[in-house]
Amino acid sequence: MPHLDAERFLRDLNELRQIGAYKTGVHRPTYSPQDMESRRWLMERMAEVGLEPSIDGIGNVYGRHKGPGPQLLAGSHIESQNYAGWLDGALGVVAGLALARAGLPVDVAAFADEEGHFEGGFLGSRSIIGDLTEEEIDRSRNRTDGTPLREALAAAGLAGKPRMQLEKGRHKGFFEMHIEQGTQLEKAGLRAGVVTGIVAIWQWRILIEGQQDHAGGTTMAERRDAGLAAIRLLAMLDQEMPRACGERSTWTTGRIALDPGAPSIIPGKADILFQFRDVEVPVLERMERCLRACVQESNRRERMTATLLNVSKATPALCDPAMMAALDAAAAKHAPGAWQRMPSGAGHDAQYIARMMPVAMLFTPSIGGISHHWAEDTKEEDLALCCRILADGAEGFLKT
Amino acid sequence: MPHLDAERFLRDLNELRQIGAYKTGVHRPTYSPQDMESRRWLMERMAEVGLEPSIDGIGNVYGRHKGPGPQLLAGSHIESQNYAGWLDGALGVVAGLALARAGLPVDVAAFADEEGHFEGGFLGSRSIIGDLTEEEIDRSRNRTDGTPLREALAAAGLAGKPRMQLEKGRHKGFFEMHIEQGTQLEKAGLRAGVVTGIVAIWQWRILIEGQQDHAGGTTMAERRDAGLAAIRLLAMLDQEMPRACGERSTWTTGRIALDPGAPSIIPGKADILFQFRDVEVPVLERMERCLRACVQESNRRERMTATLLNVSKATPALCDPAMMAALDAAAAKHAPGAWQRMPSGAGHDAQYIARMMPVAMLFTPSIGGISHHWAEDTKEEDLALCCRILADGAEGFLKT
Secondary structure, three states: OOOOOHHHHHHHHHHHOOOOEEOOEEOOOOOOHHHHHHHHHHHHHHHHOOOEEEEOOOOOEEEEOOOOOOEEEEEEOOOOOOOEOOOOOHHHHHHHHHHHHOOOOEEEEEOOOOOOOEOOOOHHHHHHOOOOOHHHHHHOEEOOOOOEHHHHHHHOOOOOOOOOOOOOOOEEEEEEEEEOOOOHHHHOOOOEEEEEEEOEEEEEEEEEEOOOEEOOOOOOOOOOOHHHHHHHHHHHHHHHHHHHOOOOOEEEEEEEEEEOOOOOEEOOEEEEEEEEEEOOHHHHHHHHHHHHHHHHHHHHHOOOEEEEEEEEEOOOEEOOHHHHHHHHHHHHHHOOOOEEEEEEOOOOOHHHHOOOOOEEEEEEOOHHHOOOOOOOOOOHHHHHHHHHHHHHHHHHHHOO | OOOOOHHHHHHHHHHHOOOOEEOOEEOOOOOOHHHHHHHHHHHHHHHHOOOEEEEOOOOOEEEEOOOOOOEEEEEEOOOOOOOEOOOOOHHHHHHHHHHHHOOOOEEEEEOOOOOOOEOOOOHHHHHHOOOOOHHHHHHOEEOOOOOEHHHHHHHOOOOOOOOOOOOOOOEEEEEEEEEOOOOHHHHOOOOEEEEEEEOEEEEEEEEEEOOOEEOOOOOOOOOOOHHHHHHHHHHHHHHHHHHHOOOOOEEEEEEEEEEOOOOOEEOOEEEEEEEEEEOOHHHHHHHHHHHHHHHHHHHHHOOOEEEEEEEEEOOOEEOOHHHHHHHHHHHHHHOOOOEEEEEEOOOOOHHHHOOOOOEEEEEEOOHHHOOOOOOOOOOHHHHHHHHHHHHHHHHHHHOO
């Protein structure tokens, strides 16, 4: 059984929490000075535990184990959503460090921009498996302020650096520990979740084109109000999606931007961010058909034109049975009766790494299910417990 | 019959169009450097035509006629919406100059912030009739960037200046010439509209409070999605408002801001700008009851809380029969068979000035009805024609 230093693990987490601290959370958007500071901090910690640290041209930080194989890979991401939680991503990276410190043969990785500050998202994990082209990097922009990705990389000192690829055959599997970002564990009074699979996110943009006009001088009959078409289409999706979805599907409208957005102007344009998630491709395809039918119906009913653009379509990933079994056994030992198997409703780097090797994930409870908000938190005893489960599970899996 | 210099009138309009020029329109938000430049330009033109120019503590520019009474008042506003048209407001101010130049006994006014860049709106016309308190000025902020009104006034060099009040009994009536901002004249093949009354705008903000959460980790049943509550409430208003409105009422959702507005975050807050307009108070009150009932119903159905805030409630204004008759006669002479009487769907400074004196308005056609957009335009021959109608109408009214 590896000697896991839980106290040191928690100390590392709390030290990382100081970088970009915001209230009780952190603000470390991808490639911001705070994010880059956290990557430098991580490389120092990697060196301390005997890994060989490096950073690549997309910002991936990698700590390579120097001993003989077979190796494991462990990690997650280190940037945060804007003004968000201290554990989302950071937990899996620092847990990877703890495993290396405990003497396990692990490479540790922090994949860049899992949070999707830039168009495309999952830049780091997609890059390291060879799924991110130079053309996509040329095109991608920051979703908040429009900064081109190339500019952001240059400002962070990463321009021109090569992008690392995973070495085929080097790793027996990838472990990612993460907060649940929901209330299923908390509501069931459980302390750990062994993840069975990761949902895929299919992201869309709906652009509606009408005619900008004065809100007083234009009669209701004359109007081509892009905002009204947006409301009607989104209300239709609210009615129709439940007929297409699966039992655990989710769908979300994250933004409705009306242009120009003034009180006395009929909006000429609407720009909608819409996404849905499920673990089964046939369900995702059914939801896509429903979305397309609603957009088509909007264009039949309205004088405003709705255009549907696909932003991204991820592939659902199933976790590896042997890795899950090893985590089950470790959870049963450290948290008897206080753990369960469960799917992941959120996307994670593991879904891309799964294309190269077996993967598994372990969830800690999220207090109140709060996530992507600075109030996100998990009890320290649950963090320590899950790190022990992860270390034992990793060791158990290495023996298989 | 006054000698109206139509060529000079058009030259003034085109000169003013250069200040803050944007494509074929202008960008002169209230108290911006461009707006203040246009106010200085106006004071120079006023002095040239023999008026005594001044600017007051809210930015109203006033040109006082030096001769004996009875005087008329003529004008409108000179700032524009963002990146909007060259005639909206400017037309009525420059027409006032043309009347003074033609020898009519008119004071000319440009009232500040008719466009409502700042909370409250109609700052200038409300100030000059004594309807704007110092407390409201303390509170008001720019709707685009949040700048406090006091700061904007100080930056424009207006802090501490006294605010002018209209002199009771000085004016026989107020004439405001304006673009129609609709397509009623154009569709009917007409060249001028004598306005019968100005609708009132009742403006609202609807704030919805939910719970910001991760879009993947939170099941549909657990969510408190403020954006979804906004969509459902606005779809309900789309259904219910036609049951409450009058024949010519309009209602508009100008903005739906979801917070934080990211693709993978369930919105925790929604902020909606909503307004409706009618010329009859009982209809406005019916629409308010409908709005309140929909908000109440949203709060019965949803776990998200909607709060309705009134931003402003204007009073509809009817135009003066003698002034309308004088404009009718002038229109019949200059544009026989090519004019009509019509209500104004948009709010105008005249609705506030109507509390102090009789008012009338004259509409020019808007090409394609386009307004609050840089492509806004009117044929120069229609502008010149309407300025002639206005001058003759003003002279005719003076003789009554």
